[in-house]
Amino acid sequence: MIELSQVRKVFHAGRPNEHVAVAGVSLTLEAGRLTVFRGPSGSGKTTLLSLIGCMTRPTSGRIFLQGREITSLPLPFLTDLRRRTFGFIFQQFHLLAKVSVLENVMLPAYPLGESYSALKSRALSWLERLGLAAKAAAKVEWLSGGEAQRVAIARALINGPQVLIADEPTAHLDSHLSQEFMALMADFKTAGTTILIASHDPLVHEAVAVDRVVDLRDGRLVSPESRIC
Amino acid sequence: MARRLHKQRYLLDFALSSLWRRKGKNLALLGVYSLLVFVLASVLFFTQALKREAALVLAASPELIVQKLAAGRHDLIPAAYAERLREIRGVSRVSGRLWGYYYDARVRANYTVMAPEEVAVPEQAVLVGAGIARGRHLSRGSTLTFQGYDGTPRAFQVRGVLSPESELLTADLVLMAAADVRRLFGLAEGLYTDLTVAVNNPREVATVAAKIQELLPDTRPILRDEIRRTYEAAFDWRAGILLSVFSGALLAFLIFAWDKAAGLSAEERREIGILKAMGWETGEVLQLKFWEGAVVSLTAFFMGTLAAYLHVFVAAAPLLAPVLQGWSVLYPRFRLTPFIGLFEVAILFFFTVVPYTAATIVPTWRAAGLEPDQVMRS
Numbered sequence: 323m324i325e326l327s328q329v330r331k332v333f334h335a336g337r338p339n340e341h342v343a344v345a346g347v348s349l350t351l352e353a354g355r356l357t358v359f360r361g362p363s364g365s366g367k368t369t370l371l372s373l374i375g376c377m378t379r380p381t382s383g384r385i386f387l388q389g390r391e392i393t394s395l396p397l398p399f400l401t402d403l404r405r406r407t408f409g410f411i412f413q414q415f416h417l418l419a420k421v422s423v424l425e426n427v428m429l430p431a432y433p434l435g436e437s438y439s440a441l442k443s444r445a446l447s448w449l450e451r452l453g454l455a456a457k458a459a460a461k462v463e464w465l466s467g468g469e470a471q472r473v474a475i476a477r478a479l480i481n482g483p484q485v486l487i488a489d490e491p492t493a494h495l496d497s498h499l500s501q502e503f504m505a506l507m508a509d510f511k512t513a514g515t516t517i518l519i520a521s522h523d524p525l526v527h528e529a530v531a532v533d534r535v536v537d538l539r540d541g542r543l544v545s546p547e548s549r550i551c
Numbered sequence: 552m553a554r555r556l557h558k559q560r561y562l563l564d565f566a567l568s569s570l571w572r573r574k575g576k577n578l579a580l581l582g583v584y585s586l587l588v589f590v591l592a593s594v595l596f597f598t599q600a601l602k603r604e605a606a607l608v609l610a611a612s613p614e615l616i617v618q619k620l621a622a623g624r625h626d627l628i629p630a631a632y633a634e635r636l637r638e639i640r641g642v643s644r645v646s647g648r649l650w651g652y653y654y655d656a657r658v659r660a661n662y663t664v665m666a667p668e669e670v671a672v673p674e675q676a677v678l679v680g681a682g683i684a685r686g687r688h689l690s691r692g693s694t695l696t697f698q699g700y701d702g703t704p705r706a707f708q709v710r711g712v713l714s715p716e717s718e719l720l721t722a723d724l725v726l727m728a729a730a731d732v733r734r735l736f737g738l739a740e741g742l743y744t745d746l747t748v749a750v751n752n753p754r755e756v757a758t759v760a761a762k763i764q765e766l767l768p769d770t771r772p773i774l775r776d777e778i779r780r781t782y783e784a785a786f787d788w789r790a791g792i793l794l795s796v797f798s799g800a801l802l803a804f805l806i807f808a809w810d811k812a813a814g815l816s817a818e819e820r821r822e823i824g825i826l827k828a829m830g831w832e833t834g835e836v837l838q839l840k841f842w843e844g845a846v847v848s849l850t851a852f853f854m855g856t857l858a859a860y861l862h863v864f865v866a867a868a869p870l871l872a873p874v875l876q877g878w879s880v881l882y883p884r885f886r887l888t889p890f891i892g893l894f895e896v897a898i899l900f901f902f903t904v905v906p907y908t909a910a911t912i913v914p915t916w917r918a919a920g921l922e923p924d925q926v927m928r929s
Contacts, residue, residue, distance in 0.1 A: 372924035377828065398832060405830025416825045419818075420572040425565075430829040432565060435558030477829070 324351040324374055324485070324516075329383035331369050331541075343369040345541035346383065353388075353484070356507060356517040358527040361538035367520035368489050370538070374518065375487045376404040405430060409478030411488035415470045417462040417477075423449065424458040427476045434481065441480075448476040452506075468499040475506065485516040492523045504529040562835070566842035569822075581851055587804045588855025588903055589862070591794075595895050596863040597871050598790040603890045605782040609775055613747035614756050616648075616773045617763055627742040632767060636748060639762050641755045647743030649732040653697060653725070658686040664697075664736075666729035668747075674728045677707040682722030684712045695725075700737035707731070748772075805906075815914050823915065827923035836919040837912055844911030848904040855903075856896070 331344040344366045351357055351374075359367040372378045373385060376392060379400075385393050392403060409430075417426050427445040449455050452472040457465065462473060471491065478486055486507075492500035500523065507517050508531035519526060527535045537544035570577045617636065619628035633645045650665035662683060672678060679689055689695060693709045713721045732738065748763070750756050760772035815823075823836055831839075862868055 377924035378922045401830060401832045410828060418822060418825060421568065432561035433558060433831055433835045435554035437557060
């Protein structure tokens with residue numbers, strides 16, 4: 323379970339270009355559920371996901387992961403927590419160009435130092451499951467948009483995260499691929515993974531697998547009780 | 552422990568693959584870097600080996616030479632001086648040497664003409680150094696003519712060419728009988744060019760030299776150590792001249808390397824952001840960049856050093872020899888005994904590998920300090 327208490331994030335604080343991205347959000351997210359954060363550009367969806375995923379610290383407020391307060395953890399602990407607990411799927415995929423599909427998938431696990439054979443076999447099994455086994459040796463720039471996203475998904479899953487975070491995952495996909503993506507997310511949810519998605523794509527927040535939609539605007543929750551599907 | 556080793560292996564593997572992804576830039580850098588190490592190491596190896604070679608040759612030369620001075624210039628020394636030197640305690644042997652310089656207008660070079668003590672050369676015959684043999688196209692049986700002090704031509708038959716192993720010091724040497732040296736230079740009997748003095752106890756050489764100076768104030772004792780120091784100073788001076796010539800190239804390389812290593816491209820910045828977003832720590836990104844810098848600089852160091860070794864000790868340093876070894880028009884041609892001073896190599900390593908590796912880490916440290924969420928927002 324993830325709990326946010328009065329979380330606030332301000333960029334460029336005290337400067338003329340100060341920007342309040344998240345303005346005091348309190349929220350409880352249940353484990354094993356699929357939650358979608360919905361809202362227009364600049365509503366604070368991405369920043370909220372960054373805060374939950376330990377990518378940045380809140381300016382004020384606290385975040386709890388399974389009852390443990392994580393906002394005050396020293397940086398190395400926060401990094402370790404991030405790579406063992408969360409898997410990220412970025413809007414632009416952010417795969418490393420000129421690097422093979424397999425190496426892209428394995429990259430997040432390198433700092434953990436497990437044996438090469440075990441890591442490679444796990445990466446290959448994810449690629450197999452996502453229908454990309456034949457492309458393992460291919461460079462990522464040769465892939466289609468849908469294939470690139472599935473590589474990004476395999477990469478997000480390589481360290482066995484409890485929480486999968488996806489930011490606008492269908493922004494570069496057609497309707498068919500978007501539905502395929504949501505079907506995959508439904509599978510992962512069934513397997514017990516908590517899924518948090520930021521999106522303003524109706525194909526995402528209207529998908530059957532979605533348990534909850536949280537509406538955001540100007541860094542705040544639109545209503546204290548977000549709609550539960 | 553195994554996890555740490557695996558982690559470093561992953562980082563090294565990924566560093567190699569990253570270098571290969573930017574192979575155009577990195578191969579150019581490696582080429583220039585290796586060339587610089589090659590030049591520096593060549594000068595270093597060559598100077599060191601020359602000094603060592605000279606020291607080995609000088610080890611067989613007299614410990615003490617006594618020359619007579621007349622108003623500060625060298626003068627011929629009477630044989631009677633030898634008798635007086637023999638009276639000094641600690642002196643085991645004194646012998647007179649006959650030698651002089653002869654200018655050969657045909658090859659525009661100075662020869663050192665000498666009557667050897669150990670080798671008997673028949674009259675009207677000579678042994679010549681390999682440099683002279685090359686310059687005058689001489690071989691055993693050829694005739695070599697010198698013009699005597701009185702203008703009379705004197706012909707000598709070449710009995711042999713001196714061994715190439717000693718060519719560093721014998722390239723311009725002509726050995727002939729003592730009587731021939733006297734006739735060629737017009738030296739009267741009872742006079743020598745200088746005297747060599749052998750001392751029983753090598754630790755007493757300086758004391759004996761001081762006694763000679765006291766006994767014969769118009770002479771100058773020259774210690775073997777002084778000659779060695781003169782050679783070393785000459786080689787060091789030449790190496791210094793050469794290095795100052797190359798310092799422009801060194802500076803150009805430093806600017807080039809700094810630009811390539813310190814300036815992270817937009818692509819590299821993006822990659823660092825992605826790695827951090829995926830859970831890499833700042834320290835791990837720095838280790839990755841350390842491996843990249845270390846691979847480039849160590850490869851350049853080893854390639855440059857190996858090429859310099861082959862250049863100096865196998866190919867006899869064709870690029871440096873004219874500047875570093877020549878003290879005459881007759882350049883010695885010889886193969887140096889491989890000798891590498893570990894201290895000098897360590898200095899070379901420190902001044903080439905360390906700055907480059909540091910230059911790759913500093914900008915990464917700045918870029919890697921950024922919060923990973925910037926990737927989310929890009």
